[in-house]
Amino acid sequence: MKNVILLGAIILTLFTACEWQTIEPEKIELPKEEVLFSTQIQPIFTAKCISCHTANNPKLTSGVAYSSLTNGYINTTDPAQSKLYTAFAVSGGKHYEKGILTATEIATILKWIEEGAKNN
Numbered sequence: 001m002k003n004v005i006l007l008g009a010i011i012l013t014l015f016t017a018c019e020w021q022t023i024e025p026e027k028i029e030l031p032k033e034e035v036l037f038s039t040q041i042q043p044i045f046t047a048k049c050i051s052c053h054t055a056n057n058p059k060l061t062s063g064v065a066y067s068s069l070t071n072g073y074i075n076t077t078d079p080a081q082s083k084l085y086t087a088f089a090v091s092g093g094k095h096y097e098k099g100i101l102t103a104t105e106i107a108t109i110l111k112w113i114e115e116g117a118k119n120n
């Protein structure tokens with residue numbers, strides 16, 4: 001009898017311990033207008049990257065970031081191959097799965113590159 005109760009308790013625990021959780025995919029809200037480097041991209045770097053990327057390449061501090069990025073981290077012919085994008089968006093990328101950027105920020109960066117990665 002004791003065993004039956006114990007078994008019952010174990011089964012009950014197993015069933016109540018697991019709950020279904022719905023993970024909502026992050027909604028991407030892309031800006032409709034052309035993305036501006038100065039007001040939409042640089043502020044992301046300033047807020048989230050320069051703790052490491054002041055000395056490390058690419059250098060992302062204001063005034064230096066654009067020339068540093070266009071020196072090999074951006075591919076306007078094939079934007080999705082840009083290191084600035086793959087580092088976050090491709091499995092195995094340096095910053096993939098770290099959660100530094102939101103999906104919207106990553107998409108905004110890609111849109112900026114697709115629009116020609118202008119120093120605008």
Ligand code: HEC
Nearest residue numbers: 045048049051052053056057058073083084087094100101
């Ligand atoms: C905690 C420190 C840290 C933070 C924060 C960080 N990075 Fe990095 N990042 C690194 C290091 C270290 C490397 C490797 C540098 C090297 O290999 O010389 C790197 C590499 C990169 C690379 C090159 C990837 C490649 O494929 O060569 C890019 C692009 C990059 N980071 C962009 C960013 C951006 C954009 C942000 C902010 C959104 C950011 N990082 C935030 C530490 C950081």
